[in-house]
Amino acid sequence: MAEVSESTGDVTAGTKVSGDVAARTVFGLALPALGVLAAEPIYLLFDIAVVGRLGALALAGLAVGGLILAQVSTQLTFLSYGTTARASRMHGAGDERGAVREGVQATWLALIIGVTVVALVQLLAGPVTSAIAGGSDIAHAAASWLRIAVFGAPLILIAMAGNGWMRGMQNTVRPLRFVIAGLVVSAIACPLLVHGLWGIPRLGLEGSAVANVIGQAVSASLFVGALVFERVPLRPQWGVMRAQMILGRDLILRSLAFQACFLSAAAVASRFGAAAVAAHQVVLQLWNLVALTLDSLAIAAQALVGAALGAGHARGATRLSWRITRWSTLFASALALMFALGHSVVPRLFTSDTAVLDDMAVVWWFFVAIIPVAGVVFALDGVLLGAGDVVFLRNATLACALVGFLPLIWLSMLRDWGLVGIWTGLTVFIVLRMLAVVWRVGTGRWAVTGADLQVRRPES
Template sequence: MTEPSSRRILGLALPALGVLAAEPLYLLFDIAVVGHLGALPLAGLAVGGLILAMLSTQLTFLSYGTTARAARLHGSGDERGAVAEGVQATYLAVGIGLAVVAAVYAVGGPVTSAIAGDAEIAAAALSWLRIAVFGAPLILVAMAGNGWMRGVQNTLRPLRFVLVGLAVSAAACPVLVHGLLGAPRWELEGSAVANVAGQSVTAACFVVALLRERVPLRPHATVMRAQVVLGRDLILRSLAFQACFLSAAAVAARFGAAAVAAHQVVLQLWNLLALTLDSLAIAAQTLVGAALGAGNAAQARQLAGRLARWSTVFAVLLAGAFALGVSVLPGLFTADPEVLDQIGVIWWFFVAIIPVAGVVFALDGVLLGAGDVAFLRTATLGCALVGFLPPIWLSLEFDWGLAGIWAGLTVFMMLRMLAVVWRTGSGRWAVTGADTQAGRRSE
């Protein structure tokens, strides 16, 4: 197995970036369409969308875990086995997705009420959510499809499938929301229907692609159980992130409207950077998993160093761009002087952690590709408990403001960097063979 060229790495990373960015961009379009209905429907979309997004975020193991397992099998030469991982992940996606639908119908009312804090907003959110949740199994099928296709080093087809589905949603959304072209005017519910329509198309594309591979379709409990084991650790890791960022938002809100607005602006920029750097992390997952599956631990280690260097250089360039843009970029989001003052407090924390993120995200991808998720789970939980949550809550106690919150994020990222650099340098993750559980046994 020859070492991948720079062109090959970019050929995996750039389509992956397109997939990562497509959904957030469509959500902005959806918000713009619904926003013309007024404040109440927009608030309902915000609350309902938050609930659905939080559910789907916890289930990304269907993508990342499937990539890790399929990449090893692909590297070992077992192409049919790699695709078969997608079959089992798709069964899991459908089963978990139907459970999500049932859960929303069982407890959606109390949950939307608790989050919204207003009866009218909660009613609007629940009305949207009860339609949109039928897209949950479809979203999860697409995650599973992305997972096995990344594992066999095909990131271009998933991009096409996602773009086709989003094009359907984008065409249907204004028509159904505002009753254009003779269609019924369904307002907020029209947004949910449009979302499900597009998700149906994307999921259908992935299922057809799977069927065309002509691999056995019989469910295998042992494979699904192994995928769930990976998923458990990834879910716990994701919950650590959710706890940190929800705590940060809650504390920021207690420092006033200007503080929470500034925090939201910079956090959205951070999320955009995370998507960008994650594209290289996905390439790392795919290529490292394949190298280990082929029995080439030396190449996996070389790839780890190479991709970490790429990601760090890219992150440093991004940090430089944001440093130079300090007098211009915040003004693109707000003209409020108080909000701009608060952004100024945290801007340099934001700039400083971008290079750190370049290292962390790349090596996260390496360890995910190796199936070393037990270490990532433990490291992330430990860094959150030690580095992020204490400064957040101490900021509230001692009135440190946003500076304290973002200092906590900085410490969190620094500790994560130390953890993944140490783990990567130890070489304990570089366990060869087609079985991702080998990495767990090395713990």
């Protein structure tokens, strides 16, 4: 059995889950998870700065190639989130070896998928980059970078799987160390290889790709080493991998719904001119920053709720759910207040163009208004992910996108509503998702106990 202690909120083996988890436990899990989520975007900014000194062509090639490679991590996050859901139940049930075995099988799955991605990209890099960049010199530069960088795909996916099982065992500090170790190596290698410093051959744009793969190999090796150190069987178990893929199918479809929405929003914004596109992109990046922050709390909710259900304590899981949601909402409200107070200052940090600032002012209050709502959505998303209720999350996300976001986006173009219509669509999307997850958690049908997530699935 497992416990959420009255005093510390730690989930440990042996006693009863109270649901009265302490704030320090939640934020103790969330802050290192936020570090993992933020580390890669921060490194990418550094990579852009290094490559940017080569000129516009190299920078454009990095942008196109990086966009394609990023789809791997975007669409395959089930290797982390799905593994956390399964491993946390094992951890809650006191089956630590079972939780680690989930990590072993997720790592095998990451390796198989990653090798497949490498083969496909080697075949399709030219046509895909040409389709995006228009067959220009940019496409050639992007394909050259991508063909090297894609060798990091299996390594990226192994790190995702490692994050998944360690989060499930409520260890978010160790994955942060592993990820940072890899990024530090990449950060050292990148300028050396790109610009040929200290007598090292100058590789140009391709040096960025090589540096990325070297750093990813370091992180992946640390995650694999952690599995070996646990001394559990390392052979593939196809039944476990099949169960993980079932979770993956639903999470991938959910992710595709997000992609369709935000790509559509960008496409429609471009119809209203450069200033509208720029304003939309800046505010959207700020929204992504907020989402990243709130997602770290969702990861904490996922690990704690999964452990409570694995321990057989549905009531404790329910109390945890609403408690973490209150904290997430309060935190999100504080972020909203900060952006509200900074409405005349923050936009000017990004541009001095009057037209862009005017368009940003149009959507700024939509952005501020949805942050507290997102605090509820992200927390309860984490709860339902921890419970393995991915069928509901898939269906709810698709329905909210089809009913709310997408119709308003395309009506904005037809009716000339501009950014107001686009951000109204985003607001409706977030509100509908909030109503859906609040209703679902309120029904209690998600709180199915037991260590085996696939055998004990809630009604969808």
